[in-house]
Amino acid sequence: MSDTTVLTSLPQTHRLLTIMQALRDPVSGCPWDRKQTYDTIVPYTLEEAYEVADAIERGDFEELHGELGDLLFQVIFYAQIGQEEGRFDFESIAEKVSDKLVSRHPHVFGDKAFSTDEELKKHWEQQKHRERQGKDESNTSLLDDLPKHFPALSLAQKMQKRVGRHGFDWPEVSGVIDKLEEEIAELKQAIANNDQQNIEEEIGDLLFSCVNLSRHLKVDAEAALRKSARKFEARFRKLEDHLVQQNLTVDTATLEQLDEAWNAAKQLHK
Known part of the structure; x- marks a missing residue:
């Protein structure tokens, strides 16, 4: 029986893991796959994630089917490297996310009840904050553990969302609009002064305020x-x-x- 025949007879998750192991085999594997590292794969992971988002936004579910497979392969790739280094494997990754989902959903897997969506969201953020502190005792800020390589708009929105959940926020959208107009006025002044450094800073502040307005209006910037x-x-x-x-x-x-x-x-x- 050929290797290909054996592969097609396996359950699909096992088959995918076996294919990944073969690609990384130090003797018979693919030269390109063998030389990859966590760092070198990151650009492909980001690309695949954006292709998933693109397929969803276009409503192309046939394309989405394939793109989700490509994104899953990225996870399998990291899992294989982790297994080779004795750090983690696919099973431990699945276990970790399963444990996390159960702990963050006591209203589903326990007897806790929330009367409003806001209570549920507050519990979610508090649980995530406790998890972050558990990872590193030096984590004391609400902004610890933010993904620094997020696209700038997504990073800004995530920052605002996190601090907003703890009360650092405009109570009404009118306050955000006033702040937006204030930033536009400051940008106009910087342009009038031909202050290039300040122009860049004010454009950044303006974009940050636009993201904040998007968040208040429940729009993903x-x-x-x-x-x-x-x-x-x-x-x-x-x-x-x-x-x-x-x-x-x-x-x-x-x-x-x-x-x-x-x-x-x-x-x-x-």
């Missing part, structure tokens, strides 16, 4: 910006098509022609 970028792309492609019909390009059209083409593209996109 990262997802919202991706959707706007895709909307711009779709409209710009229609603008290019519109210009081609007039024997023009973006480079040869006047500002007035570009403006007219953009308005036409917006109507077509709607």
Whole structure:
């Protein structure tokens, strides 16, 4: 019986783990897979996670099916390296996340009850904070253990969400809007002063306030910006098509022609 035949007869999780072990085999494995490390795999993990998000946002569930498999393979890859180093394996990873889910859901796996969603969210954050402190006794800040390599918008929103759960927040969205307008005024002043360093700082503050507004309005800032970028792309492609019909390009059209083409593209996109 060939190795391929044996592989196809295995339960799928066992099959995937066996394939990963074969890819990393020091003698007969794939040269590329053998030389990978935790660090070198990270860019692929991020790419696969974004491809999952993209498939979901486009509603392409056939594509999502495949992308989830690619993302799972990333976990299997890390698990294999961890097993080789005697640190952890796939079973211990599954055990750890199972224990965590049970401890964070006492209302499902225990007899605790929450009367509101806010009580549930507060318990969730408190439990996570206790877990962070348990990992490292030096963890004393609510902002400890934040993923520093998050995309900036996601990191800002996660920071704001975490401190907001503990009362450091605007009670009403009007306060966030006032702060946004204040940041715009400060940016205008920095531009008037031609202060490039301050301009960068004020743009950062403005973006941070925009994220805060998104959070208050229950909008994911990262997802919202991706959707706007895709909307711009779709409209710009229609603008290019519109210009081609007039024997023009973006480079040869006047500002007035570009403006007219953009308005036409917006109507077509709607």
